[in-house]
Amino acid sequence: MLLIAITVVLAGGVATATLDAPTEPAPSAVLSLSATDDRVSIYHRGGDPIDVAAATVRVRVDGEPLDEQPPVPFFSAAGFRPGPTGPFNAASDDAWRAGDTATFRVAGTNDPTLAPGRTVTVEIAVDGQPVASLETVVESE
Template identity: 45%
Template sequence: MEPNGQSSGERTSNGRKPTDCPARALSPLIGILVMIAVTVVLAAILTVGASALGTGGTPPTAGFDLSADAADSTIELEHAGGDAVDVRELAVRVEIDGVALENQPPVPFVGAEGFDETPTGPFNARSEPIWRAGESARVDLASTNDPRLRAGATVTVTLVTDDHRIATLETTAR
């Protein structure tokens, strides 16, 4: 007689010997559960990794107005509406008649080669660096900065933040 109370010669109705524990029936179930758990963990890791790669940030969406005054040799930008812009992350590129200024404005700044005076508004390093709707920023071009600003010249200003162009503006200098 076996320890489970059955004789070793006894068989069940399907012709198999009875056992205490159906261990073979649990093995496939455990294997499937482990595979599902591994799949869920890998999916979570891939999701987190993919979202981390895409966190370059969304560039601000804003509107701007541009004016250029040849008599005063100034270029002024007004934040007309939309998202606020952190000028510490902003690159400003100025072209006159399709030619880039020799010295570009390194915003924010106070005194820079190619510019007279200090810039106004958020372009001034001593001002609040967040440029909000309704605020204007102005730079005064020095006479040593080429090309010179003259009446009738086409002035193009491109604003870039985090390698994303947020605006390209064009006006005719008055």
């Protein structure tokens, strides 16, 4: 009986230590957002490089999430026009560095659509940790 009690206590200690283990901190980066018609551009102004393969990008228009979210990196994806530029393009480097602009175009089949005057919010996370929450108003070209 004592052996079982010791095993349970040790297992609880190992589980607690594993759950409390420090995780790698999210990159610290300064980003800016612009949107023109169907194009969303995010400029990396400075700070740490961002691992695009570990990043998630979530887009909302007037508070409503896009039906199809950009699966970065990508080349052709449902809800988006082919050929994003910069680090969001699957053929580019996995690191998004200061000075790089990542751009993608939302297809008319994605809902809600981008239109001048609408508010676009983009949230970026790396390995589930928030990096940036950006907001802008869509302008016309």
